[in-house]
Amino acid sequence: MRWMKKAAVAVMAMFVFLPVYAESSLSPKDAYETARKDYLCAWMSMAAYDDPISELGRNMLVHEHWKLSKASVSDELGHARFLIAMSGDKEERPLLILSVAGTTDYTDVKADLSFDKTLWDSSAAAPDKTQNLPKVHRGFKRYADSIWNTQLDTMTVSQILNRQASEGDILLTGHSLGGAVSTLMGVKMIDSGLNQHLEVVTFGAPAVGNPAFVDTYESLLPLKRIVNSGDPVQSVVQKVVKNYTQIGSEERWKPVEGSHYFSHRMMVYLDTAIRNYYDARDAYEKSGGHIPENIPASPPSFFILPLQVTTDDALASDIPYMKKITADYYQKQLPGAIMGTEGKTTEEALSLARQNGCRYTLENELTARTIPSKNNEIQITFMQTLRTVDGHVISYSEYRMPARDMTPIEAALYVAAKVKPSI
Template sequence: MAMREKWLRQMASLVLGTGFLLAVSVAQAGAALDAVHEKGKVYLAAAASLAAYNDRLGMLVNEALQEEGWEITKYKHSTASADARFIVLKNLNADSWEPTYTLAVAGTENTKDIKTDMKLGKVWFTGATQAEFNAAGAATNVPDDKPKVHKGFYQYVQTAIDAGEDGHPIYKALMSDPSQRLLITGHSLGGAVATLGGARLLLAGVNPAQVEVLTFGAPAVGNAAFKQETEGKLALERVVLDGDPVPGLVQKFGGGYAQFGKEVRWQEENYMHQKPHSMAVYMDVAMKDYYRALQEAEKAGEIVTPRQSEGEGPKAYVVPASFKLPQEMEGEQPFMQQVMERQYRRALKGYVLADAAAATPKGDLEAAKQAGCQWLVRTEVQVTRLRQEVNGHVISLNQTVYRVADGRLAATSDYQSSTRELTPLVVIMHLTRNFAKDGVRWLDMPQKG
């Protein structure tokens, strides 16, 4: 149990430890940088949605977010109708493009949540106060030309309104300061509740410009009249993975429901995960989209990612990793390389991240000497398919460190993990986090032994 908890803690830390903004310098503002901000927001929403879950991994991700500088408040309130659970993130050092608050609602976790999902009947959704909403929700024989929503999701929202001793902290903050902005997010059930929560805030008088909703794999929440009344007022983006059945379940079994808002379709590689509804897969794709946006911004000259550290300290010359990947995983290589470089930037006191063009005729050691480095770091990544498991792989990383002065071997480390419960990119993040935490002891070793 202790070993598994340590592994989960390391994995959670590095999932968020990659940072929603890498260590980059802004060269000029433009469309590519705007895309980085937009993808960074989705990445943040995915991480927050993962952290909202009440399982052990969710709690560890929550802790990791706090380590990254996010102030987090947890809310929980239970009634006979629903168990409302959500977290509120506030970044005290938020950039202008980031929301002031991020509210993430937990998805389906327990029996009461399942019962909430199954309450497919509709109730009237209107009112400016809690009392007015309660009265509308209790009304009978409401015609279908009125805005009506999923009864279970409605009860969850009404329960969530009462969560916490501070009453309505987000509502009060938004109403008292028009510059405050809120991103509401969630996965599955959490996404449905996030949608209704956003609509509820607007009806309560919050400026629509202050509220944005971003969901992952969320089902429809209301009828055509609700869609007509809410669409165009509530900024809603729905992220849906191809093959995820949940976004269409309510329409299939309940009838009379309609999705609305901007739908963003993502594709999932078959080898990554067997369950396309998994929040882990949504997180994986969010990370990749963010890294792609960073690459495009670099190509456009709008950001500059450092290839060399500044300041004092021993410098390590890190050559590009070598990869042995099965054909279906070759597309992961550039993302794995970026994740590994990010971890080296975080861990090393001084570094030069080489690229293929930096090689000299005399080899890496000579290039390291010319760069003024004291250590040469080589990394090998090998992926082996598990025949007895569908979509199962074992990923192995080997790190070898040499003294540049004499070319002697200084240290070596081996790490290994499977993709049984995680996507390949998250496994790489886990293993390189081990490099960053455990594999840099050689920095303080003498140069000559």
């Protein structure tokens, strides 16, 4: 998986601030940069949680020299979880990303259900003159206030953001409740005069304020709200309580057809971001665009055959993305790895490995099967064979898991990371 500008292909790459255009007006290059940014945001929003795929995302960030601070703040009224990531590329403009987790426990649910509004600026007017002033969801505001004032080492989050605003770029992101809180964090930055080099991208976030709030901040807050078709949560506040209005520019995504996963889950947003990213990357390359190649070590160690995938017909559309995301992961995790092309036999791969000065070949196979008797649960089996270039098998590993809290594409990446070559 690629994270930086100089890597072969960007998975969580250098962040590029782009204006929001209609999809049809984007050039292949701008469409690629936009999809890459959304991909980064989706991974960061996923990484704020505590799922296995979230842990993998954090591990990959650390591998790419991002400095992470994962924190939470709790009281009797709520429990806010968030992740701050600081880019480690010294040659690029510094980027700080703050991502906020969504609902995961009962205190979060209580915050979600605190539908009553409160003044955004409680000092703005006397209690009897507040009707037309900006008001926001009380529970979301409490979360935003808690994170804003959280102490991390020697500085509060607000102080960290203040310092970063003078040195680099800031990206706020989050899913569901986390997206709502990220939106309010962005407004806090605007109120503090820290709105330069700021952008907010949310996934499935509900409305946070009344029309007066939207009228006040709509033109000031650079916010893109990504919403899956069929996601009921993003509109629940407006449906349950009157006088809530969405803010920002909405981008509607369509999850893969036939998926049995709940469309609001962050893993579904991440799955769509993966597909969009690789589709945009392919289109950009076909248009003549150049994405930097991975520079092999001298001499290279691994010759890696493309992932061989066997799936049910219903999962056939996942196969190209499984191959691409695992190839990217290996190229970064195994520096100097040479990726083979499709259709090579083991003997042909061994010969090519010797010609390229490699020491080992790595063959990976994956099967993904739907089990109707288990509520259409998808069972993943991953098999890996490591050989020396003379054909001697060093190791064979096999790993099985149900794809419950991740989609099949995400599961392919997860098992590839789980089963590491043993030399």
